[in-house]
Amino acid sequence: MSASFFTSRWVDVPDSVTEVPGAPLPDGFRAGAAAAGIKPSGGLDVGLLVSDSDQTTSAARFTRSGAAAPPVIVSRDRCRLDALRAVAVNSGNANAATGRQGLDEAARMQGSGAMMARTSEDRVAVCSTGVIGVQLDGTKTVRGLLEAGKALSADGADAFQQAIQTTDRFEKRATIDVELPGGTVRIAAQCKGAGMIQPSHATMLCFVTTDAVVPAETADLLLGVCVKRSFDRATVDGQLSTNDTCILLCGGASGVVVEPQSQAELIFGQALDALLRQLAIAMCRDGEGARRVGRVTVRGGHGPNVERVARAIGNSPLVKTALYGGDPNWGRIAQAIGMALPDTAPLPYDITIEDVPVCIGGNAVSHDEDDLVRRVAREEVEYAIALPGDGFETEVFFSDLGHEYITVNAEYTT
Structure with a gap:
């Protein structure tokens, strides 16, 4: 298979996995992005990722930091974490250490994301990344989400990836096809992270999407195991971020079911494990200037x-x-x-x-x-x-x- 993504000798790539060129989203997912003026350097800085299926299941892991940012608190405490349908994210400002106003702005992001995704607020997770201790301009994020919502497309993965990055020197994303006993499913992952990386659940922003039908309990089990073997094993500088989030969205468009305690679950889990381990190593390889x-x-x-x-x-x-x-x-x-x-x-x-x-x-x-x-x-x-x-x-x-x-x-x- 192509070595364009799976480059590390420390990742065992199952025979069931084939890399998909261009890293597209699985069927049933759309993404969009906008330049809202949050990043001082300019460029895309607000993104929206949406599953079109109301039957979408999900799982999530968050930072364990005692200084967790408002977006983490809002997502963790106000979301149906087993039934998320969308993620609203901004870069350029972490909305961390921002108190009550920060919580209000995270809630505004959630509401705007829900409106553009045409779902309820409790099915929209919110994420922010960037500088800590600066109030997030809610007018910019709302405007950005409205534009990102209008730009939603099955071909929007590239723009969404640009919108979530900060100091990353290169993109960290891939899409794989996985041969299961019941048919082929697709898994995509989009990740950002280069510094302030130290294990404690997820250690960056990572959004995984799949067109497989995965029960929520199975999704939670597999994500938890794979995060422990990947992002929990990575360190750049020993510093735990306030905003770390990893989310798995299972849209089900393929119709291929991953039953609990089945061969399909084993194969799907092995593929997800390889994908996340390579992403974790890629974060270390980036390392804000790393050579090795x-x-x-x-x-x-x-x-x-x-x-x-x-x-x-x-x-x-x-x-x-x-x-x-x-x-x-x-x-x-x-x-x-x-x-x-x-x-x-x-x-x-x-x-x-x-x-x-x-x-x-x-x-x-x-x-x-x-x-x-x-x-x-x-x-x-x-x-x-x-x-x-x-x-x-x-x-x-x-x-x-x-x-x-x-x-x-x-x-x-x-």
């Missing part, structure tokens, strides 16, 4: 320790800058392990980089340094850590940390 993506796997006999070590390595500025420079300085990894597990010395840990053992039982071992330097110059670099015991294993995808990340974030509001 790392993957650390940690195994051992104590679950919390395994997770702590993986996070410590993936979020370490020292490990990340070494990755950026193509420097196999594994001493930085050893330091991160020790920081994650204080008062455990002497700790017998193993470190392997790109299949080259560099430390066994907490002690350095000889290896070909020139060969290792060549290996860590790749676009994807894998680190494997073994702790005492067995029974638990986890992984974290992470970006490197370089000059461009500092430039982007030092000048973000100026």
Whole structure:
């Protein structure tokens, strides 16, 4: 199959999956966008995504941040999360830390989106992304949604993608056809995210659409499992966003049913998993200036320790800058392990980089340094850590940390 989207060696693409060129929306979905003047740089900044079926089922995951933005609160508390039909979104302003007025503006977005989607307000989720702490101009978002609603089209995926992006260097979207026992279904995903990425449910904005008939309980189960294996495994800078949202809309236009506990559910879930894992890795690859993506796997006999070590390595500025420079300085990894597990010395840990053992039982071992330097110059670099015991294993995808990340974030509001 084409490698234009599934580029990572860390994603297993099922034989049932075929990539669809151009990443169109599945049948039964329309999207539109408008330039409402919210982004200082101009361009499309308000989008509307709609399922035409009143029988649409859905599932959603949101940030767990204690400073969750009003759009998240409104969507989480005022929506039928198992029966969403539309998403109204703006970029250029996160509508976060904006208090009562922010909640009112999120509610206005919901109402305008419902009017243009011709559905009830409780079936419209709202999302915002951009600068935190600036009041959102509701007049602009309402006007933008009216224009986006008029522009709704089955061919509107490209415009919608542009409208949801902020610091993204490239688009993160794809469409796949999946062969199920009852026929072929289509799944599309549109995602944005490059910085302020740290796992806790979804870690960006991501909208998944499918023409499969999926019961709401099954949609919720599959989205939850796949998010845990993808977006929950990705970190760019260890910072949890206030606005993270991931939504799955199942319109059913294909007529192909994904029954609970069936072969179709298994195949559909495998395809969704591959799609979201590649998107999570793409966010790390973007990373606001990143050169390389790392993957650390940690195994051992104590679950919390395994997770702590993986996070410590993936979020370490020292490990990340070494990755950026193509420097196999594994001493930085050893330091991160020790920081994650204080008062455990002497700790017998193993470190392997790109299949080259560099430390066994907490002690350095000889290896070909020139060969290792060549290996860590790749676009994807894998680190494997073994702790005492067995029974638990986890992984974290992470970006490197370089000059461009500092430039982007030092000048973000100026």
